[in-house]
Amino acid sequence: MGRFFRFLLGQLGDFLLGIALTLLLFLFVEGGLRIAGYGDSAAIPPPRHLTAGFDPSTHIFEPDPEHPGGWRSTYSHDRSGEIVVPPRTSTRRVLLFGGSNTAGFPERVLEQALTAQGPQEYEVVNLGRAGYGSGRVAILFREALELLDPDLVIVYSGHNEFVEKSFAMDLEQAWSNPLIAKLAEWLERSLTGRLLRQWVQEREPSVAEYTRLQDWEAEYKKFADLPWEGTEKVWDAYEENLDYMADLAEQRGVPMLLCTPVWNRLSPPRVAVAPKELDDQEIELAERQHRRAKKLYPEPFRALLPQHDKDRVHIFDWGGPRRRLLEGRVQDPLPGLLPSSGWLSGRDPEFPMNQEWEPKVRAWYENLAWLRSPRSPAEEESLTRAVRLLGEALQHRPDDAHLHYELALARYALGERKLASEFAEAASLDHAPRKAVPLSNERVRRVAARHGGVQLFDSDRRFAEACPEGLVGWEWMVDHCHISHGAARALLEDMADEVLALLKEKQ
């Protein structure tokens, strides 16, 4: 027994010596890299936050060593994408929060519109980040409010609730083991870890390098079976996050402008799931009528109802990185567009230059032009029959977003124009939209109404009022949720008066 115990003790000693050697080797390489000047070198990628903004304890901003008193973000995967916030001066500071729409907002437009009123100077800091839903916006919001000391905050968030949830699910799956996650986080913070990680990434394609949309089909199918209770939970969390931000702003006495995000009415819904309590026979009857209706759709109509994401028009189909494509101007007029009225009248949507468009962009607009053109007798007959069948299908499945949308679109193709509420209903029934919908925008309005320090800026309603037929569509949008550069410019200019009024009230 004594011998065995001595043997075990010896093995433990060896094991500990092995661990010590491992650490020594690691420290040796780490120290060597630092001495060689790799500590601040661009040759090694900066550390990523593996929790990617979901961890409330993560610090997003760090003091900017180049501008004492200023801050810089530490979020991006590349240094060029970081946000640098200058030291606080007497200049009034406005912070913008949201997802990729906000990130693409030309914040200088708002800055200039505010400063033009004189004599006060303004700075607008754009903290919008692509892919951010209200969950992470709220975490960023709390820290920014504390560190950056804004005079006013603007929140334009609501398109990414399911996008963010999907990313959270991916992260949960990847880092489900807390020990592995801790070790990886630690490794990611070391120079050695990042250098080796870069080396691995250069040698085999990582997720980031999959460049074909087909590789991402699974991304869009994640919520294919999501019951309505799941959808409601996501919208509940959205409202809670907005409330949380409104509370924080009120506590600090910072006025908040809460916007309803603008969504595209003529972009089909994504997910329809039959309620559990629904009879199988009812589902089958609805499906049968739906199939029969589909067979009657004329080709351009069918093309406006893409079955796969690769057939939808996305912001990246307009070419190039977003910042660059925002600077372009379309050279040939796009077909199928109607003039807007009121505050949008005569404005240029500033679509990106068309040299880099995917062919499907122009094809999409051509189909849109077909939709708005007069029907041939044959088309009229088949669409009229389709409308009847879709109506019958809806009797069995009144919850189905696709049926509602297709019925509204078919009636539109037949010349009906007052269909805004039908398109709105279709969008609100979507179980996993990748855009704001009337249901979520109602929640925004509710949050604003609940908080005295929050002013609602109903961007979506403003657009709907000025858009042809009350339908915000492809005149001002480049996909299901992204507004065009000209639309963003118009929105920020429109917002300036409201911002000034709120700041005056604060004084």
Added chain:
Amino acid sequence: MRRVFRFLRRHPLVWIVPVLVYGVLLIYLLTKLAHAPQDAFIYRI
């Protein structure tokens, strides 16, 4: 040198542990890190 080898032969854990850590854990972690889900990737939006 011979003494070092003799030591390592008698105490295999001293070298097995670093080999396992670097050979298995590090490669596993690095592969995981390299393939970590991407946030701002365009197709997600």
